[in-house]
Amino acid sequence: MLPPLADVLADAHVVALPLTTRFRGLDVREAVVLRGPEGWTEFSPFVEYDDEESAAWLAAAIDFGWRTAAPARRDEVRVNATLPAVRPEDVPGVLARFPGCRTVKVKVAERGQGLADDVARVAAARAHLGPEGRVRVDANGAWNVDEAERAIHALSPFDLEYVEQPCGSVDELAEIRQRTKYLGIPIAADESVRKASDPLRVARAEAADVLLLKAQPLGGIRRSLALAAEAGLPVVVSSALDTSIGISMGAHLAAALPELEYDCGLGTAALLAADVTEQPLLPVDGAIPVRRVEVAPELLERHATDPERERWWLDRLERCWQVLDDRV
Known part of the structure; x- marks a missing residue:
């Protein structure tokens, strides 16, 4: 009701x-x-x-x-840093807003930029994190299969944790996953889950190794938990550039999952120059607490x-x- x-x-x-x-x-x-x-x-x-x-x-x-x-299984959630499509020299300044984060998600395939820009940005992120850090990239479905194959090959020397939504359609994801499987780099699906009429199709088609769950686009915590259970794949809970209130929703989803193998994309309050609360959900030692937010x-x-x-x-x-x- x-x-x-x-x-x-x-x-x-x-x-x-x-x-x-x-x-x-x-x-x-x-x-x-x-x-x-x-x-x-x-x-x-x-x-x-x-x-x-x-x-x-x-x-x-x-x-x-x-x-x-939903009942929480953990009281904090480890989060990744999010790196927009900035110049390589700007990478340290952006990542400084995410203290303690051991993982960075790098935006690639930005309109008006090329693969050389992506390689330079990912190289800067890897250099900043060091060999023990985790680097994942997100193309937001901007590449076709051939472009994705070239890009994944070019970025593979930087020890990628996974490539998020390299192509737009489920069929393309399945193809690029097969083409690059020998590289051992997992394929993650975001838009093919949250913007799909059938969010489980990507799992049934074996088109991804990891699913991105965003509580708001998927209709809430309960529906997201049901999708995760039915898909049977590892998941990453992410945000949609929310205020700290929306981040709190995502944190409660992440806290309710039985397993949480990957750092979550819930550190994006650090990309806001202002928020609605005096106590924003910003990363501290690479994690955010699972709590409700009170507005100011x-x-x-x-x-x-x-x-x-x-x-x-x-x-x-x-x-x-x-x-x-x-x-x-």
Whole structure:
């Protein structure tokens, strides 16, 4: 059962948070933070997503704010650093925001850049971490199979932990996994899980070795746990450039998983130049705690969007609530 729309909107705040470094083409991250009976929660689908896709993000917000969290198996979660498509000389400064992180996820295949840029950035990350660190790369599905094969070969000397979403489709992932299997570099799936009508297809097709789970796009903690159990593959819990509230949702998901082999992509509050809480979920000694976040009213006010953007977001939330209500 959905809570009444009036209850969802009763304590809703639309914020715009600046980023420290341009990421996913964004300089500012907008979000709606809501307060339910269980605490603060978040609705922040990217602006280009339609209402049908965005409704899953609202389902996740309701799941976290209106329902008791799944039992936790751990009280902290180890996280990776996230390295945007910056110049090699900027790598140490970015990674300094992630103290104690032993793993870094490097963005590659950035529009307007080439493979040489990716190699230089990954080389800088490996040099910064040293031989004991873990380096994973994320192409966000930007390569075709031939491009992915060339890139994986070029990046393989840097001892990659895995390559995330090298190609866009499940069939392409299956092919590139077979082409590069002899290199021993696992293939991870993100968009092929969270943006798919059938998120388990990638596992059934043996197109990936690792699954990325993001609580908001997948409809919440409970649905994500069910997907992980059915897929039967190792998982990495990641964020969608959330505020610390959304990061808290991801941390509760990670804490509830029976096994957690990989460091999680939940350190991205370090990419925000501002947050909605005085105690953001930033990495300390390479981990974040599993806890609810309390917002600071003065920060909500300071980072509130203008009235036009507020109306845009609240109208969008209402439409997504209607999508969910029509499914009941």
